[in-house]
Amino acid sequence: MLFKAKVLEGIARGEVTLAFRRWSRPAVRPGGTLRTAAGVLAIDSVERVDLAAVSDADIRAAGHASREDLVRGLRPDGDLYRIGFHVAGRDPREDLRENDTLGAAEIADLRSRLETLDRAAAWTGAVLSMIAERDGRTAAEMAERLGMEKPALKRKVRQLKELGLTESLAAGYRLSPRGRALVGAIRQGT
Structure with a gap:
């Protein structure tokens, strides 16, 4: 998973704890890790969701200002997944x-x-x-x-x-x- 610089800054500050991605199948798994410029992320959850069910709080927790902003950043095809994570430490x-x-x-x-x-x-x-x-x-x-x-x-x-x-x-x-x-x-x- 790639993140834009603004989102990486939010991750580093602990403000961004969710991501939304459209995939044909999940690219990360709960319990796994992901190295980013903000540090190593521990993947807490990966669940398929309906866009209409995504709350405003989740949109903000993913670093987006609005639902429209979130949608602009998504691929047009694939199932929508909500990925929960936390920073587990520095990149070794x-x-x-x-x-x-x-x-x-x-x-x-x-x-x-x-x-x-x-x-x-x-x-x-x-x-x-x-x-x-x-x-x-x-x-x-x-x-x-x-x-x-x-x-x-x-x-x-x-x-x-x-x-x-x-x-x-x-x-x-x-x-x-x-x-x-x-x-x-x-x-x-x-």
């Missing part, structure tokens, strides 16, 4: 990204993981280098330089983000402190 990738003290074992592990990602086609080195050249490098720029489709490149960058190597900006990406440390170690031949 935040601490991982900040760890820029990499020992030989961590560097070897990360290099091995990058090699695994490169099995079908080598891309990790080129993407990390492009992001290292300039903060804010966009997926569109990198995809064009690599001759890839933008959605495919974005999926690849998310894999680097899972390793704590990159961070998303409002527009584009940058290397995290951990990513800078790894790129520095690779350039030094470590």
